[in-house]
Amino acid sequence: MPQHVPSPLRATLRRPQHPAAPPPVPRRITFLAHRDLGNPAAGGSELLVDKLADGLTRLGHQVTLVCGGPAAFRDYRVVSAGGAYAHYLRARSVFARQVGETDLLVEVCNGMPYLAPLWHRGPTMCLVNHVHSDLWGMRFGGPLAPAAQLGRRLEQWALSGRRQQRSLLVAVSPSTAQALGALGVAPDRIRVVHNGVEEPGPVTGRSPEPxxxxxxxxxxxxxxxxxxxxxxxxxxxxxxxxxxxxxxxxxxxxxxxxxxxxxxxxxxxxxxxxxxxxxxxxxxxxxxxxxxxxxxxxxxxxxxxxxxxxxxxxxxxxxxxxxxxxxxxxxxxxxxxxxxxxxxxxxxxxxxxxxxxxAGFRWERTVRRFRAVACEAYRSASGTGGYASRG
The missing domain is CATH 3.40.50.2000 (Glycogen Phosphorylase B;)
Known part of the structure; x- marks a missing residue:
């Protein structure tokens, strides 16, 4: 005798099966950055990336940092792509060989870009500490002025060019967001994520002398x-x-x-x-x-x-x-x-x-805000949601 199947269940069994939707969060996140925090020349940008990578790892993401120069051991994976400048040319091949699949690629743009949207087909996002427009002239003056002009043009093209128009950019301050707008970046593509600070611990004494x-x-x-x-x-x-x-x-x-x-x-x-x-x-x-x-x-x-x-x-x-x-x-x-x-x-x-x-700036808050923007960028590129309101 055939087994009785309730009619609602029969309707469910007849319903065509659709492919599973992409997960709502990017589990695998890769950063492309100039330096690792262990580099002797590391500064605020490297500290920010380290805090983001470490915080995202603690939240369950699989994080990889591809950088130039020496790479130190972290709780997340760090891959060196070569020397201080050669790694800009090698980043694509190192990414393909040693990282491969990633849900979201975050390019940390500190003047010289990796041009990730040109060669990475998956979701990308750009993290910008500050726009280097006026700094190119300070670094490359006199007979090197053409190099400064080239740097300015390349940075502007990388941040506001057609390939970036579907990507979100994270600015670390309203000033950086304003500078991106001056380059021609649409305001609805910019999100502000402030830096944090550690809880400092017991405060020691003030100097009696100036x-x-x-x-x-x-x-x-x-x-x-x-x-x-x-x-x-x-x-x-x-x-x-x-x-x-x-x-x-x-x-x-x-x-x-x-x-x-x-x-x-x-x-x-x-x-x-x-x-x-x-x-x-x-x-x-x-x-x-x-x-x-x-x-x-x-x-x-x-x-x-x-x-x-x-x-x-x-x-x-x-x-x-x-x-x-x-x-x-x-x-x-x-x-x-x-x-x-x-x-x-x-x-x-x-x-x-x-x-x-x-007291209003803590790394935990920074990480969670960045994660929210990363999820937004991932969902938008995956076709599972549009851009949320700007932060």
Whole structure:
């Protein structure tokens, strides 16, 4: 006797079977970046990628970083594609041989692009710390000016060209988003994901004597040479010491320029950086441009206000007049430096505001926001959903 099958189930069995929909999240995520965090020249961009890759791994994603130069062991996979510049040419072949299938390819564009949308057929997304428009001229001046012009054109084409028009771009600050818009990137393709900061742990003591700290890679656009010139105007007023934390190709020249009471530490441990940021009366940040200025938030998390120039990125991380001062020129930078050094009450008030402001920026939040944008980019490219509202 035939077995009785309820009519609703019979209808279900007759219904044609459709292929399973793609998963709602990209399980396999690959980053293409210039450096790994273990590279001696690593900076804020490398720290951001490391925090994103590590956080996504902890959320269950399979993450690979393809980079140039040395590759260190991480909880996620790191693959070196060659030397500092050769890896731009080898990234495609290394990706094909050692990565292969990935659900989402994230190109970290720091000036020189990988042109991933030209050769990768799957979903892509671009992470932009800052647009290098004005920096090309600082790096390639004089007889190398044609190289600067070529770099500017290549960067603009890579970020706003036709191949990128279906991809999302992640900017680390409103300033970077605005710069992308100026290149011709449509606003509905840009998402802002701010940098985070670690919970700093117990705050150590403030220096009893004036102590001013600058932290960053010693390269042209950080303008430490300008800071050293201003120190000669500020030191007779404030006294104290100026400590320069970091290393880079400019170090030897800068050490020759330095006057009295200036110390170059080179690279320091996280513990020593924590101690210096806690002890500092002020963080000084003379950079010409930043994506965000991560050390500003790191200092703020220790209750240390910043003096910086009113330039892209720093105008996002410094709340002018509250968590620090944004100077419009060299004289106003020196004036703010002296004024805050001579007013303990004003420094303390700004430090409290900086501490509260930094509490709103944590790496866990950054990772989850980035993951949401990654899922959006993946669903859109997979045909399972459109772009969500901008962040």
């Amino acid at each position: 102590l001013f700290v600058a932290v960053g890679r010693l390269v042209e656009y950080k303008r430490i040479d300008l800071l050293l010139r201003l120190w000669e105007r500020v030191r007779p007023v404030t006294g104290g010491r100026l400590v320069i934390v970091g290393d880079g190709p400019e170090r030897e020249r800068l050490e020759r320029l330095a006057g009295p009471d200036v110390t170059f530490t080179g690279h320091v441990s996280e513990a020593e950086k924590h101690r210096l940021l806690c002890a500092a009366w002020l963080l000084l940040h003379p950079s010409a441009v930043e994506g965000w200025g991560l050390v500003v938030t790191e200092a703020a998390a220790r209750g240390t206000p910043a003096v910086a120039f009113d330039v892209p990125g720093l105008r996002d991380s410094v709340v002018d007049g509250e968590t620090g001062v944004l100077a419009r020129g060299e004289s106003s930078f020196a004036a703010a430096w002296c004024s805050l050094a001579l007013s303990a009450s004003r420094r303390a008030a700004m430090g409290e505001m900086a501490l509260g402001h930094a």
